[in-house]
Amino acid sequence: MENFKKLLDEAKKCVRCGICNSVCPTYNVLRKESVGPRGRVALIRERATTGDGAGFGKEFAIDLKACTLCGSCLGSCPRDVDVPKLILGARTAVVESEGLSVGAGLVFKNFLAPGKLAGLALKTASRLKRLLLKSSVGENGLLRRFSLPIIGKGRLVPNLADIFFLDRPEVKKLARVEAKEGRPRIGFFAGCGINYLMPEVGVATIKAVTDLGADLIIPSKQVCCGMPALSAGDRKTAKELAIKNLNAFEDEDLDYITTSCATCSNALKSVFLELLGDDPEHQERVQRFTSKVRDVTELLANELSYKDKGDKKEGLVTWHDPCHLSRYQGVREEPRELILKSGYAFKGMKNPCKCCGLGGGLVFSDYELSIEVTKKKAQNILSTKASIVATACPGCIVQLRDALHRYTPKDELIPKVVHVLELL
Ligand code: SF4
Numbered sequence: 001m002e003n004f005k006k007l008l009d010e011a012k013k014c015v016r017c018g019i020c021n022s023v024c025p026t027y028n029v030l031r032k033e034s035v036g037p038r039g040r041v042a043l044i045r046e047r048a049t050t051g052d053g054a055g056f057g058k059e060f061a062i063d064l065k066a067c068t069l070c071g072s073c074l075g076s077c078p079r080d081v082d083v084p085k086l087i088l089g090a091r092t093a094v095v096e097s098e099g100l101s102v103g104a105g106l107v108f109k110n111f112l113a114p115g116k117l118a119g120l121a122l123k124t125a126s127r128l129k130r131l132l133l134k135s136s137v138g139e140n141g142l143l144r145r146f147s148l149p150i151i152g153k154g155r156l157v158p159n160l161a162d163i164f165f166l167d168r169p170e171v172k173k174l175a176r177v178e179a180k181e182g183r184p185r186i187g188f189f190a191g192c193g194i195n196y197l198m199p200e201v202g203v204a205t206i207k208a209v210t211d212l213g214a215d216l217i218i219p220s221k222q223v224c225c226g227m228p229a230l231s232a233g234d235r236k237t238a239k240e241l242a243i244k245n246l247n248a249f250e251d252e253d254l255d256y257i258t259t260s261c262a263t264c265s266n267a268l269k270s271v272f273l274e275l276l277g278d279d280p281e282h283q284e285r286v287q288r289f290t291s292k293v294r295d296v297t298e299l300l301a302n303e304l305s306y307k308d309k310g311d312k313k314e315g316l317v318t319w320h321d322p323c324h325l326s327r328y329q330g331v332r333e334e335p336r337e338l339i340l341k342s343g344y345a346f347k348g349m350k351n352p353c354k355c356c357g358l359g360g361g362l363v364f365s366d367y368e369l370s371i372e373v374t375k376k377k378a379q380n381i382l383s384t385k386a387s388i389v390a391t392a393c394p395g396c397i398v399q400l401r402d403a404l405h406r407y408t409p410k411d412e413l414i415p416k417v418v419h420v421l422e423l424l
């Protein structure tokens with residue numbers, strides 16, 4: 001099978017030096033060879049050698065799931081072994097030979113494509129939340145009222161929006177915007193995090209972009225970027241979602257396409273190309289689409305030249321680099337430039353690009369390991385004495401809020417976690 005041959009060729013580049021283990025967040029918590037990049041490559045090599053997928057069983061998938069896909073190992077490897085790609089390839093092989101779990105299949109096929117089951121189920125959940133959960137004092141999140149199976153004690157869960165971003169009347173109005181001379185036309189991709197959990201970030205994006213003299217168009221037929229499905233090995237669904245998004249944005253005459261979620265901007269910019277770039281039916285379309293994509297921090301700092309307004313604001317801000325922004329897209333300067341121009345004082349933290357622990361589905365497959373990975377990040381944030389942590393990914397925001405709620409000493413104020421656009 002072609003897929004196994006590709007996995008094997010990549011895995012064979014590894015010389016087992018172990019340099020990658022020192023930067024791997026999961027290895028650094030568990031100190032176990034099978035949850036470090038070197039061990040994962042060895043496991044994939046061993047299983048791919050059979051060449052027929054027989055070796056990719058459910059048990060093997062457990063070790064593969066304990067990877068955040070942060071990409072730290074790739075940057076450290078002297079042989080350029082693409083471990084995250086290998087892990088994604090092996091997860092896909094597991095799904096191809098064993099199928100998806102019933103729960104994952106339901107979520108990817110229905111919940112991540114608005115307009116189907118998602119709307120009804122999530123709206124019901126949004127109403128139920130008051131029954132099961134209560135607001136935490138001073139933080140943006142909810143705590144359980146009584147013992148619940150999925151939500152561990154003390155876990156701060158994100159608040160499901162009362163009205164989803166794409167359902168808001170002011171957002172629906174932006175599905176069609178007349179072209180105006182001299183005003184750049186920017187397509188906005190909301191993504192699930194902003195749509196379901198943080199509509200306020202979407203609202204801040206509309207304001208920031210329109211204040212800079214551009215028009216924001218929010219196509220109503222957009223769906224999930226496909227990263228949750230792809231991370232779980234469901235490449236087929238990821239591809240279907242990418243095509244739906246091409247269809248949704250293609251009707252508009254756009255100068256740029258942007259999003260305020262770093263995971264989504266990486267998906268729209270690179271993953272779509274990887275999924276559809278070799279497909280003769282979609283090749284040209286996807287190249288045209290991806291060439292227009294900018295993370296919102298790039299768009300504001302570069303294309304729309306965000307200027308310092310000269311205001312001075314109360315509070316010390318620190319910055320967390322999302323893996324999908326700094327490592328996968330190489331965007332590091334732009335968000336820092338925006339913070340410096342926002343009027344807040346800035347203090348960088350130690351190891352700002354260390355993974356937050358949520359990615360790759362780890363927060364769902366092993367919450368305890370995931371939040372343990374975030375512990376070091378929380379300590380680095382607390383050492384800065386910053387009152388605000390800014391970042392550019394709703395997933396990182398959820399994880400950092402939970403970790404700071406858990407790890408901030410009782411006599412200290414819990415830093416607020418926001419999207420960098422909320423500072424502008
Ligand atoms: S750094 Fe590269 S070559 Fe060395 S063990 Fe890790 S993956 Fe293998």
Ligand code: SF4
Binds near residue numbers: 024037068069083
């Ligand atoms: S992608 Fe991150 S978590 Fe996964 S093996 Fe590499 S360093 Fe470890």
